[in-house]
Amino acid sequence: MGRSPCCDKVGLKKGTWTAEEDQKLLTYIERHGHGSWRALPSKAGLQRCGKSCRLRWTNYLRPDIKRGKFSLQEEQTIIQLHALLGNRWSAIAAHLPKRTDNEIKNYWNTHLKKRLTKMGIDPATHKPKTNAFGCSQQKDAANLSHMAQWESARLEAEARLVRESKLLSSIPYPTKPSFQPPCLDILKVWQATWTTTKNVTSTNGFFTSNGNLQSPNSTLNFSDNIMDMEVMDNAIQLDDNDNIEYPNPDDAGYIAENSLRHQSFMEGFASILSDDGNNSTSPIGPCYNLDNSSCGGDLEDNRKYWNNILDNLVTFTSGSPIF
DNA sequence: AATCGACACAACCGCGTCCAG
């Protein structure tokens, strides 16, 4: 489309960055923020195109990057997310703090893909290559498929919210606050609920941009295959202090039918799994810490309660029973 | 010690999207 590739300009350096170039870029951004990437190289005294500078910063020099070996937990997360999201590396990276999309993509291509292949799993579909599914695998695949729909919708919503908060992006790096959009983190819910060894309590991810649960009057407009996110009569209500009042477990079906498309429901759903032990509005009690120490409530009751709701959610979203 | 091939990862390229003018 007639775009002039910035790196074709004569005199601009390409290839591996030197330590001196790194230092120049780092120093400039620490002092001034990156501002316009296109304008940065000349200001910072670099013979590079802006794109090369941006890549070097985001993939290597940024101080909030964790480098080195991926942990087992990270590997599992990548595999699960890849099953959900495919090659959407930036979306996957959003779930792995301090890891870049490029690093994850490389790790997938050089390690995980091969490992899955060796195990007889098609890395593209995450299905066994040879024989047909067993029953439980079929369930998992169905779950993943549905969760993928939810995750896609959530990503759309997050992307929109990020766009709306673009103002923040021009703030120079040292003073930039960490912005997190409202998170309907299906993956964490899915992991926490289906995990068989332990009821995982997440330490972050379930909050809105202002740190509070969203008002039930808000609307999310997801597109295409996800139905219009019109606010419905909620099964989950807010009390006088805007705390969520959790419903009777017997009402799971009703909840699923009436509230699954509601943001505050999903956030409430998520928040109970990440409860810090002080949520007096939970009917069962809060969840468990990562070390499995109790914060109150009963593990099995909790799991049954939310599994029941999830069963109904999945059944409802698919239009046909799965379990 | 030299060469070669496999591997890992950094960096580049081209396209799509967003948005200001």
Next chain:
DNA sequence: TCTGGACGCGGTTGTGTCGAT
């Protein structure tokens, strides 16, 4: 509404490293 600049994303390539011969 249209246009072009800026940026982000995912695929691909380039380059350095390491082990085998």
